[in-house]
Amino acid sequence: MSAGFSDQLIAVLPRLRRFARGLTGTASEADDLVQSACERALSRMEQFQEGTRFDSWMFRIVQTIWIDQLRARKVRKEDGEVDGERLGSDEAVRRVESRIALVEVRRAVSRLPVEQRTALLLVTVEGMSYKEAAEIAKVPVGTIMSRLARARVALQAQLDAGGGLRRSTDDAETG
Amino acid sequence: MQKPGDELLVAYLDGELDETRRAEIEAWLEHDGVARDHIGRLSESAALLRAAFDEILREEVPERLIDAARGTGAGSVHEAEILPFRPQRRIGGFAAPRHWWIAIPVAASFFGLMIGGGLGYFGLGNTPTGTDDKQVATLSASTNSWLDNVAGYHKLFVSAAQGENSFADIPAAGDGGEVIQKISQRTAQPGVRVPNLKPWGLIFQGARVVIIEGRPAAQLVYTADNQAVGSAIGPLTVVIASSKRPDLAPTFDHRQDVNVLYWRRKGHAYAIVGQAEPGYMWNLVNDIAYQLDAI
DSSP, rough: OOOOHHHHHHHHHHHHHHHHHHEEEEEHHHHHHHHHHHHHHTGGGGSSSSSSSSSHHHHHHHHHHHHHHHHHHHHHOTTTOOOOHHHHHOHHHTTOTTTHHHHHHHHHHHSHHOOOOOOOIIIIIOOOOOOHHHHHSSHHHHHHHHHHHHHHHHHHHHHHHTTHHHHHHHHHHHH | OOOHHHHHHHHTTTTTTTTHHHHHHHHHHHHHHHHHHHHHHHHHHHHHEEEEHHHHHHHHHHHHHHHHHHHSOOOOEEEEEOOOOOTOBBTTTBBBOSHHHHHHHHHHHHHEEEEEEGGGGEEEETTOOOOSSEEEEEEEEOOOOOHHHHHHHHHHHHHHHHOOOOOOOSOOHHHHHHHHHHHHHHHHHTTTOOOOOGGEEEEEEEEEEEEETTTTEEEEEEEEOOOHHHHHOOOEEEEEEEOOOOOOEEEEEEETTTTEEEEEEEEEEEEESSSSOHHHHHHHHHHHHHHOOOO
């Protein structure tokens, strides 16, 4: 196995974890997803084309595995449905969460449909261009554009409705 | 220019518009205070979004992921095979759930275990005994570690039993020696012992054969002998598996909302799994290990 390949993989792990956390909503599931992606990448390393972006290739693998898992589980959530376990049901714990606003933001993201969530994470969080996100998601750029707009508006609406935006702003200001 | 929609406004914020379009948007924003406010809030929520997820970048990357990236990990997404609960076996006068074929996928999905292999069942023709015409549900563990597997099996057992007490492939009824013999045969682990936990208020109900990391393992099932305190200490499962890993002192972990105390000794891996207080479980370790000759 190429040490250079593994080094690249290790270097991108924090970002893969962040992406996977946004997709799955839980740390353990996210790390399982990343681990599966690492193993798939190593088993298919010959398919990676030198000169192309390694991180994009890995994001695509993570996204593909996640979609496969969703299909396998036959998850059919309605838009906006909230998974209680993922989001936490212990109000007392959540109240004492020192950074509740940021937690609320992640919760709001988890409520988005998976296609919108993916676009949001790739572009807004990972800083990828629409074209790069479209290649990872295997959809046209226009689709990314519309998914992203719906996601951003929905996210903002959720934060406004929950008061999260105001608290988040305060949080950010007080650092 | 028409009032720009959300797609254009978001694309403007993301720097995805060409010079002409950007100028048009900026011109519009000059005289539309509502649009300015809207785009300001979109921008603010994007900053919050990044802040919320940037925290994850500062977390320490788990060792298992680094191992996986190096190709030195134990391997994830093990195909964990679970023998279905068999309704014809009854233990202790308690009725087994009638619809085990429902209980399995429900419990599996509830606890994060995912039905794999196209929901197919296949015969366990290559089991150590090869005698029973069983079917095996192939489940892909949502988590990949041995500990998560034993925790998942415990929860699967508790869920499928639905509080009606346990049921198992090898019930405890009859001669104890026969039980031990069957466990040893089916798990290919000669000399497996069944710890006597009566002094701890736990009654052995039987054993199940589970497949962990590709190898058969024994899951010994205990329930509390006192219903009044039963929910506090039982049910409890003890897993005995073969292992090629080095010896390990008893170690506590908490997986999938259950407590797991595990150790390795002389080619075997052991785990005590339950929702009892950790202190109670620690007290059990020495006794169980002594009885299993594991320490």
